[in-house]
Amino acid sequence: MLAYTFRRLLLATPILLGVALVCFMLVHLAPGDPLVSVMPPDASEALREQLVKAYGFDKPLPVQFGLWLWHALHGDLGMSIASGRSVASEVFNAVGYSLRLAVLATVIGFMFGSLFGFVGGYFQGSWLDKLASACSAIGVSVPHYWLGMLMVIVFSSQLGWLPATGGGPMGQSAWAWDWAHLQFMVLPAITLSVIPTGIIARTVRAQVAEILAQEFIVGLRAKGLGEWGLFRHVVKNAAPTAMAVMGLQIGYLMGGSILVETVFAWPGTGLLLNSAIFQRDLPLLQGTIWVLALFFVVLNLLVDILQTLLDPRIKRG
């Protein structure tokens, strides 16, 4: 197992390097001089030279990349151009908000997804199965930013049950686990949970259908095991895959929640990215994307290793 874990880590290293390279290149992909966004429009040539030196743009690209990676690995992602604060601290704050939202949405998605998946897998072809399939099809193809708007329209504007936007009551910047703060999380979390619900429902349905068609099920039935006992076996066999999909969804939602976070003005990484884009704050854009991608890769790795631990039958290379 240890050898396997080690091999997985080794395989992930080039990917991590590649991810860093893509993030690094983002700044150079941007049209025009990367300094344009930092400099005042009437900057003198001397100031320009000075800035080029300060940012290291005078060095060859590979050297720049090496320096950037070295600093990034030490937690220094540069300074935000718009706010002047360190990118790392801004991202760190936002990641907390995004993670809370992603985890809650995934948990909701897991509950409903498993429910729909089991119902569909057990009653294949019945109207219940069709209903569950329809729900999961809607879940994957609804534009979630629009669903968010509908949520705001119905539950905030029309019914007035929940706040529409923000990450907590006015004037409070820190997060707390009380209803005053949690109520801000309800609508975005439900909106975001629709995608994992659909994906988990599809996976679980396919799994359950496959397991029910296997011979050991016939054997257990023949031995006289009741439906509940049988159900336990199905759950046990379906669990590793379902858990793996759930784990990956957290990563997807962390990176994919930008649109939903924008709709609800939830102060996570999505909102940070949004402001980075509109203020042409490239260091902030670069840093946020790198952290999110890093999170995604590490999560993938963890899920892979945990899955092999849970289910030794799969030792994927």
Added chain:
Amino acid sequence: MNLSMLRPAAPAIAPVERSPGYWGEVFNRVCRDPIALAVAAVILALLALAVLGPWAVPGDPFTTSMFKRLKPIGTEGFPLGTDELGRDMLSRLMLGTRLSLFMGITPVVFAFFIGGAIGVVAGYFGGWLNSLIMRTVDVFYAFPSVLLAIAFSGALGAGVNNALISLTLVFVPQVARIAESVTTQVRNRDYIEAARASGAGAFTIIRSQVLGNVLGPIFVFTTGLISVSMILASGLSFLGLGVTPPEPEWGLMLNTLRTAIYTQPWVSALPGAMIFITSISFNVLADRLRAAMAVRS
């Protein structure tokens, strides 16, 4: 006694029917599937609207009016109300079909050709070339697709072309991965071996032997991407990264109407409904197509 009654009836000679072939069979199956037909009809209607848009609109989608801003659904002369600048919503939604479908489908078409070519080459040649290509693909896979699209178009800046480039970059690795895996499956089959033994070059073998066997699965996978692409493309415009005003596009319309959800909630939700209808139609059609193609008989 009538002897003819004892004689066994001559077996009716079945008219020789030409076998419809694999694709004919798939087509027949889809035609017998009412849900597939229904969503195909919706998609055809949308495509027709995209083509005929400028001639089919009932009103003027660009004329603004200070006095007719944000009228509700069912207003005289404005069946679906007006937007935040007093423009006719029905006309804008209809005209918006063209740009929205274009933005959603084009990247997938590009990705089909580029990603397909990369994947087939990687799968057919194997070896170091395969490793090089597939490890590069893995790097792009390490980003959630929404994040990758926003990262690229955020860096490139707003605009239709930049959005198309970003979305293509998102889908190329996905198509390449599928293309690589199906090509790897066929590359060592006997008929490829035979073609190689006959002295055919790599390009000829790919064209005459490989493509026919891999295009189907790659095509089906790619059709499944259109649904995602529609949501992502409109999402970019929704963020202000894709289409620029005053061009009508559903994602952008949803963005500009966002401020109006307290005054005219249902009018402002309309563009999203169009995105949803389009996306789910493509999703269901791709699903049904996959099911129809699943059994090779």
